[in-house]
Amino acid sequence: MKTLRGIITTLWICIGLTSCIQDEPLCPEAEIESFTLPSELLFSDPVINQGQNTIQVLLNKKADLTALAPEVTVNEFSTVSPASGETVDFTNPVTYRVTAQDGIHTRDYKVQMIVMDDEDVYTSLMKNFEFSYWEENSSFHYATPVQKTNDGTTYSIFSTSNQGVALYQQFPVPEQYPTYAIEHNDGFAAKMITKEGPGSILGIQYIPIVAGSLYTGKMNLLNALKDPLTATQMGQPFNQIPVRFTGYYKYKAGTGDYIGSDGNPKPGVKDSCAIYAVFYRIDENLQVLDGTNVHNHPNIILQAMLPDRSSTDGEELHAFDIEFKRLNDEVIDFSKHEYKLAVVFSSSFWGDRYEGTPGSELIVDDAKIITEEDEVVSSY
Amino acid sequence: MKRIWIKYIVTCLLLMSVSLSINAQEFRQHWEKKVFAAYNLGGTSPFPIPAEIRKINYWKPGFGGTLAFHLTRWLDPNWGVTTGLAIDLKGMKVEADVKYLYTSLVVGEGDHSGKFTGAFSGKDQTNVRNGYLVLPLMAAWRPNDQWSVRLGGYVAFQNDAKFEGVASDGYIRNGGPTGEKINVESATYDFAEEVRSFDAGIMASGDWFFTKKIAATAQLSWGLVPIFPSDFEGLSYKMYNIYLSLGIAYRL
Numbered sequence: 304m305k306t307l308r309g310i311i312t313t314l315w316i317c318i319g320l321t322s323c324i325q326d327e328p329l330c331p332e333a334e335i336e337s338f339t340l341p342s343e344l345l346f347s348d349p350v351i352n353q354g355q356n357t358i359q360v361l362l363n364k365k366a367d368l369t370a371l372a373p374e375v376t377v378n379e380f381s382t383v384s385p386a387s388g389e390t391v392d393f394t395n396p397v398t399y400r401v402t403a404q405d406g407i408h409t410r411d412y413k414v415q416m417i418v419m420d421d422e423d424v425y426t427s428l429m430k431n432f433e434f435s436y437w438e439e440n441s442s443f444h445y446a447t448p449v450q451k452t453n454d455g456t457t458y459s460i461f462s463t464s465n466q467g468v469a470l471y472q473q474f475p476v477p478e479q480y481p482t483y484a485i486e487h488n489d490g491f492a493a494k495m496i497t498k499e500g501p502g503s504i505l506g507i508q509y510i511p512i513v514a515g516s517l518y519t520g521k522m523n524l525l526n527a528l529k530d531p532l533t534a535t536q537m538g539q540p541f542n543q544i545p546v547r548f549t550g551y552y553k554y555k556a557g558t559g560d561y562i563g564s565d566g567n568p569k570p571g572v573k574d575s576c577a578i579y580a581v582f583y584r585i586d587e588n589l590q591v592l593d594g595t596n597v598h599n600h601p602n603i604i605l606q607a608m609l610p611d612r613s614s615t616d617g618e619e620l621h622a623f624d625i626e627f628k629r630l631n632d633e634v635i636d637f638s639k640h641e642y643k644l645a646v647v648f649s650s651s652f653w654g655d656r657y658e659g660t661p662g663s664e665l666i667v668d669d670a671k672i673i674t675e676e677d678e679v680v681s682s683y
Numbered sequence: 684m685k686r687i688w689i690k691y692i693v694t695c696l697l698l699m700s701v702s703l704s705i706n707a708q709e710f711r712q713h714w715e716k717k718v719f720a721a722y723n724l725g726g727t728s729p730f731p732i733p734a735e736i737r738k739i740n741y742w743k744p745g746f747g748g749t750l751a752f753h754l755t756r757w758l759d760p761n762w763g764v765t766t767g768l769a770i771d772l773k774g775m776k777v778e779a780d781v782k783y784l785y786t787s788l789v790v791g792e793g794d795h796s797g798k799f800t801g802a803f804s805g806k807d808q809t810n811v812r813n814g815y816l817v818l819p820l821m822a823a824w825r826p827n828d829q830w831s832v833r834l835g836g837y838v839a840f841q842n843d844a845k846f847e848g849v850a851s852d853g854y855i856r857n858g859g860p861t862g863e864k865i866n867v868e869s870a871t872y873d874f875a876e877e878v879r880s881f882d883a884g885i886m887a888s889g890d891w892f893f894t895k896k897i898a899a900t901a902q903l904s905w906g907l908v909p910i911f912p913s914d915f916e917g918l919s920y921k922m923y924n925i926y927l928s929l930g931i932a933y934r935l
Contacts (some may be wrong), residue, residue, distance in 0.1 A: 323740065324732055324736065324737070325731070325732065325733070325734040326734065327734070327782070328734040328735060328783060329735065330783070330803070331783050331860035331861070332783070332802075332856065332860045332861065333860075333861050334861075334864070353863040353864065354857075354863045361700070403860070403861070408859075408860055408861050409861070410861040443858075449923055456852025470789045470799060470857060471791060471797040471798065471799045472791075472795070472796075472797030472798075473797060473798060482934065498795075499794075499795050499799055500791070500795060501788070501790055501792070501795045501796055502791045502793075502795065502796075503791065503792070503794040504790050504791065504799070505788065505790055505850075505870035505871055505872060506869075506870060506871030507868075507869070507870050507871075510791070523862075523863060524857065524863050524864075524865045525864055526865075526866055527865060528865055528866065528867060528868075528870070529866070529868055606901065636765055658759075
C-alpha cells in the first residue's frame with residue numbers, strides 16, 4: 304500500500320505539477336544600484352532614495368554642472384538611459400529611465416545635482432527648515448517636506464515615518480498619515496501625530512503604535528521588516544560646526560495609556576516628544592546613524608536635545624533655542640574627516656521603538672541650525 | 684455412471700446459475716447504498732502553474748480524506764444515477780520557489796489593518812486544509828458486477844478553512860516589481876478567512892468490487908470554482924481544488 308501510494312503520489316506530482324512548470328519569466332525588475340562621479344567633484348556621496356526614486360548629488364564648487372558623465376549600474380538584465388558614462392547636462396534635473404528585461408516595466412529616477420557654491424545655497428538646504436514646501440508621493444499619497452533654494456531648486460533632505468507606514472497602510476490623502484503639513488503663519492508647519500498601529504505585521508513585527516516623525520536623512524526599507532530601527536538613517540553631510548538649534552514647537556502628549564512596544568500599557572509613563580540634533584563624524588565603520596545608535600554612538604561629537612520634552616502650555620507655538628553640547632573632546636577637522644548632522648522630530652520620543660501614547664501631537668516650524676560661521680557673521 | 688456424472692454436473696451448474704442469478708438479483712437491486720473512506724491526494728493549486736512558480740521543492744498530502752455515503756438508483760442493469768453526501772478534508776503542504784509573485788496581504792487587525800502589496804521572490808510554503816460538505820450528482824455505469832464507474836459533478840460547502848503559509852528567504856518589492864526592495868527573512872500569512880465558502884466541479888469515480896461487499900475506489904474531484912473570490916488579492920493567480928481520493932468502499 305505504501306509503495307502504491309508512493310507511485311501514485313509521484314505520478315500525481317509529475318503529471319499535475321512539475322511538467323507544468325513554465326519557462327522563466329522575463330525579469331520585471333528595474334533598479335539603479337549605484338550612481339557615482341569622480342570623488343573630487345563630490346561634496347558628498349550621491350544619495351539614491353529607492354523609495355522616492357530620486358538620486359541627489361551635492362557637488363563641489365569646481366564641478367561643471369553642464370557636462371557630467373556619471374557611472375551608473377543597474378540590476379541584471381535591465382538597461383538604463385542615458386547610458387552609464389554618457390555626458391549629460393545637469394543644469395536641470397535629469398530623468399534616468401531603467402527598462403526591465405521584460406520591456407514592460409520601467410522605472411524613472413529623478414537625478415538632481417546641486418553645486419554647493421555659496422553660503423545661501425548651503426543655508427537654505429542644510430540649515431533652515433521652514434517646512435514651507437511639501438511633495439506628495441504619487442503612489443502612496445503621503446507628503447514629505449522639501450527644501451528650496453532661492454533660485455527655486457527643490458532638494459529632499461527629509462524623510463518621515465510615513466514611508467514606513469505606507470508599507471502596510473495606504474491612505475488617500477496626506478493628512479491621514481502620521482506626518483503632514485498644516486497651515487501656520489501664512490505658510491506651513493510640520494505636524495506629527497502618534498496613532499494606533501496595525502498590530503502584527505506578517506508575524507515579523509508587532510506594531511502597537513506608529514509615531515509621526517521627521518528627520519534629515521533617508522529611510523532605507525531593505526531591512527525594515529526585521530530591524531525597523533535600522534531603517535531610519537539619520538544625517539546629511541554637514542561641514543560647519545553647529546552651535547544652536549532653534550525653532551518653534553507645540554506639544555500635546557496623548558491623554559490615554561502609554562503603550563509599550565509589546566502592546567501593553569505602561570502605567571505612570573507620560574509620552575514625550577523628540578526634538579534633537581546630533582553632529583557626528585563618519586568613518587569606514589559608520590556612514591550614517593540609525594535608530595539603534597543615534598543617542599549613544601561614540602562618533603557623536605555634538606548633541607542638542609530639547610531639555611523639557613513634555614506638553615507645552617496653551618495653543619501657541621513656543622520658541623526653542625537649544626545649545627549644542629559636546630559629548631567628547633574630539634577635534635573637528637573638515638579637511639581630514641567628513642561629518643553629518645541629523646535633525647530629528649517625533650511626536651513620541653521612543654516612537655521608533657513603537658512606544659508612545661496615541662493622540663500625542665507635535666507641531667514644529669521654522670527650525671534652524673546656527674553654526675559658528677553664522678555667529679561670526681552676525682557679530683560683525 | 685457416465686450419465687449420472689453428467690446429470691450431477693448439469694444439476695450443479697443449474698443450481699449455481701440459479702444461485703448466481705439470485706445473487707445477481709440482490710446485487711442489481713434498484714437502490715444501492717455504499718459508504719467509503721478515502722485518502723485525499725492532490726493539491727489546491729493554480730492550473731496551469733503560472734510562470735512565477737519556478738520550482739516545487741516538496742509536496743505532501745498531509746492529513747486529509749473523504750468519508751462518503753453514496754446512494755445509487757439503478758435505472759436499468761447498466762445505468763444509474765448517484766447522489767450522496769461526503770465530508771471532505773482537502774489539504775496539502777507545498778513549498779515552492781517563486782519569482783516576482785504579486786501579492787497583496789492584509790496585515791494588522793481591525794480598524795488599523797492595512798495592505799502590504801508587492802512582488803515577492805523567494806520561498807513560499809503553503810499549508811492548506813479545507814473541510815467541505817460535498818453533494819455529488821453523477822451518472823453511474825456498470826459493465827458488470829465487479830466494476831462501476833461514475834461521472835458527474837459536485838457542489839461543496841466549506842465549513843472549516845485553513846490556508847496559511849510562510850514566505851521566506853527572499854525579498855518583496857514594495858507595490859510591484861519596480862518598487863523598493865525589502866528583505867523578507869520569514870513572514871507568515873493567513874488566507875483562511877478569504878477561502879470561498881462554496882466549491883463546485885467535476886467528479887469522476889471508479890469502484891472495483893473484489894468481494895461482494897468491498898471495493899477499491901478512486902475518485903477524482905476537480906474544482907472549477909477558484910477557491911478565493913475574484914476580489915481576493917493575496918495571490919495573482921486562481922487556485923482550484925484538484926484531488927484524487929483513494930480508498931475502500933463498502934456496499935450496505
